[in-house]
Amino acid sequence: MLVVFSLTTGEFVVAGILPEVAGALLVPVSAAGQLVTAYALGMIVGGPVVTVATARLPRRAVLLGLVAVAVLANLGSALAPGYSVLLATRFAAGLVVATFFAVAVTTAVALAPAGKAASTIAQIALGMNLGLILGTPLGTWIGQQLGWRATFAVVAACALAALGAVLLFVTELPSATAGSALRELRVLGDRRVLLAIALTALGNVGVLMVFTYITPLLTEVAGFAAAAAPVLLLVYGAGAVVGNQLGGRAADRALLPALTGLLTCLSAALAIFGIVDGNHWLAVLLVFVLGVLAFAIIPGMQARVITAAAAAPTLAVAINASGFQLAAALAGRSGGWIIGAGPGPRALPLIGAAVTLAAAGLAGLMLYRDSRSPRVGAATRP
Incomplete structure (x- = not known):
């Protein structure tokens, strides 16, 4: 849930800080809106490609790797020297999201006690709702008060905390498929x-x-x-x-x-x-x-x-x-x-x-x- 909260906040908070990003990077608001497009394109490409490429790997290792990429990408967004680099880091952040959702759901169901699969999935989905109801407004406020770079730095910190939680609490599980991923x-x-x-x-x-x-x-x-x-x-x-x-x-x-x-x-x-x-x-x-x-x-x-x-x-x-x-x-x-x-x-x-x-x-x-x-x-x- 914490990972999903971080990823959802990182995706949607851009809508709240568009004027700050546009003003700081000296680009029109319409150009700043393309940061949403870059993140979305990363998910579109990463969804099938990363899922298939990692299908035969142990799921705990996949989850740790995906969250680590999210941490680095959001940190890169906070440190981006210009608009082009920021576009690239938003694309990189989006690459891992769809696969994380997919692997997280199947992993959580595998770890859940008997009869608790649906409630476990609901707990994961709650992270998306909290990302919207808490993360996005809070990230918008941080961007308005401390600058848009602080927003992405906080998202990176949340993802880093989530990485520690995955490391501590997710046990080793076999890959999602034993056959050809293709x-x-x-x-x-x-x-x-x-x-x-x-x-x-x-x-x-x-x-x-x-x-x-x-x-x-x-x-x-x-x-x-x-x-x-x-x-x-x-x-x-x-x-x-x-x-x-x-x-x-x-x-x-x-x-x-x-x-x-x-x-x-x-x-x-x-x-x-x-x-x-x-x-x-x-x-x-x-x-x-x-x-x-x-x-x-x-x-x-x-x-x-x-x-x-x-x-x-x-x-x-x-x-x-x-x-x-x-x-x-x-x-x-x-x-x-x-x-x-x-x-x-x-x-x-x-x-x-x-x-x-x-x-x-x-x-x-x-x-x-x-x-x-x-x-x-x-x-x-x-």
Whole structure:
């Protein structure tokens, strides 16, 4: 949980310190937003590549190596002399994240007492929620008070503490697979897996556009002072905790119907957020609602990918994380263009709403395809 907290904070805190990074490195805010894209690209590349490359290694050694890379990469970000080096270190930090999530889940389940697998996974997932609700606002505040380099230094320190915890408490376990690691890549040829990854990517692009540039949106569009950003990120994180629980329960009952409905609601919330102009109370409410809906869709998306790729569970979790980061990369890139060279920040939530509505259509199509295939439909219902 501590490792996941560190990695999640390192990923999302950039959204809170974009103005500080841009000002210190003398680059536009849209360019600073590409740091999110670089981290996401690292996860996209690292997810399948690092997972396959380390599949035959002992899991404790893999976990220690992955966390060590995260420590060094975040420390490198804190010490980066310029924008290009900072981009490179964010890419390096992202390389290990998807594989860590995948190996951590399978390792925790293997170490858990009988009947405690689900609660153990929930404890790991709590680290992501805490990274949003505590780590990101705290890191934003540190960046505003002590400079953005201090934010990455604190993330590196948290990851270092987590490295010690892994060293002390994770016992030695054999590799995740005894056969050829390349066999797991065959899962990528399954159409259901590809559709599930596409849904994860498309369904998160719109809300990640808004989250990546939420600080300038709140200050330039909604009219908040910059000092309010950490508090509003805390509100978003509180919504994320609620949404994670609600989304999991909804997906347990009816996976694809729940995803279709939640994505439709998320599209509507983004559209309303796009027309907020100076109404602070409504903006705060919408920030909370966006946090709820953005994380309510994640459990169902992960469950869909794991179900579709049952023959390669470790790689499936990594692929799901890569799909999410593909969305983050597209969000950072396209959102930066919309703000810098396109129609401007006011259009960002409206465009995000349109993309999310398209994802709801894809979820509806997958639901229709499953209804036409009773065997598949039954398999996707937990």
